[in-house]
Amino acid sequence: MNLNLQAVTARESEDIFPEVLIMGEVCFGMGFPSARFGLACTWHFQWDEPWVLLEGLSHGQTQIAVASEEHTVRWNHPLNVHFAVRSPLGWPKLVLSVNELDEHGRSHLAGYGFCNLPMISGSSQITISCWRPTGSMRDEVASFFMGNTANLINDDIVCGKAAWKSRCRLVTEPAGKVQIDVEIVMRHCHAHTGRSVWASALPQRNRIRGQGKPNGTESAAYSNRVHGQGKPNGTESAA
Numbered sequence: 001m002n003l004n005l006q007a008v009t010a011r012e013s014e015d016i017f018p019e020v021l022i023m024g025e026v027c028f029g030m031g032f033p034s035a036r037f038g039l040a041c042t043w044h045f046q047w048d049e050p051w052v053l054l055e056g057l058s059h060g061q062t063q064i065a066v067a068s069e070e071h072t073v074r075w076n077h078p079l080n081v082h083f084a085v086r087s088p089l090g091w092p093k094l095v096l097s098v099n100e101l102d103e104h105g106r107s108h109l110a111g112y113g114f115c116n117l118p119m120i121s122g123s124s125q126i127t128i129s130c131w132r133p134t135g136s137m138r139d140e141v142a143s144f145f146m147g148n149t150a151n152l153i154n155d156d157i158v159c160g161k162a163a164w165k166s167r168c169r170l171v172t173e174p175a176g177k178v179q180i181d182v183e184i185v186m187r188h189c190h191a192h193t194g195r196s197v198w199a200s201a202l203p204q205r206n207r208i209r210g211q212g213k214p215n216g217t218e219s220a221a222y223s224n225r226v227h228g229q230g231k232p233n234g235t236e237s238a239a
Helices: 002-014 137-146 161-167 201-207 216-226 234-238
Strands: 019-030 039-046 051-056 059-061 072-085 093-101 107-116 122-133 172-187
Touching: 019 039, 039 072, 039 107, 093 122, 093 172, 107 172
Parallel strands: none
Antiparallel strands: 019 072, 019 172, 039 059, 039 093, 051 072, 093 107, 107 122, 122 172
């Protein structure tokens, strides 16, 4: 009887994918030189193929806030996403872009930054150091008098693995720091410890390429399976 119960439990656990919930907030920015007219922070999560977004916003922007007497800009902007996971590889990153306003109300880049999110359950406080690219001497003179700061054409270079070789050629300067608070909650991960779903990291390493954004069909399929509305077919199980 116990053997049959263990077999049924094992089959059920194979049909349930691990889930990771990431909750928290973009708390405040500090150390930005032109914060007196207002700063706003644009953010997005970046992940790889084994992860499927089930719920929540993967990108967003804070409100414009003005520096306080402590020279900090408080946003307290919420973060809340829910993933289904096929492998611990490709753990999400949070990518930031901070913009500043000048005395004429124009928006300019203040800095880029990113962080790797914690891989353990619990609460964490993370301080992200931001930087901005510098241009030629002519660009910097124009930036000083007109506020047109240099920015990246494609922000994949900030943390994309395929762009690391290009990033090392950038000439940058420090811009400021952003603090975030995050809470990581894991579900069903213990049921797959040592099993093929959670331990398939090594075979899938060659399949991961930069930022994997699942298509609608794949996201819907995994969402149904996580919530018990469907089971994998033979082809998917073999894959």
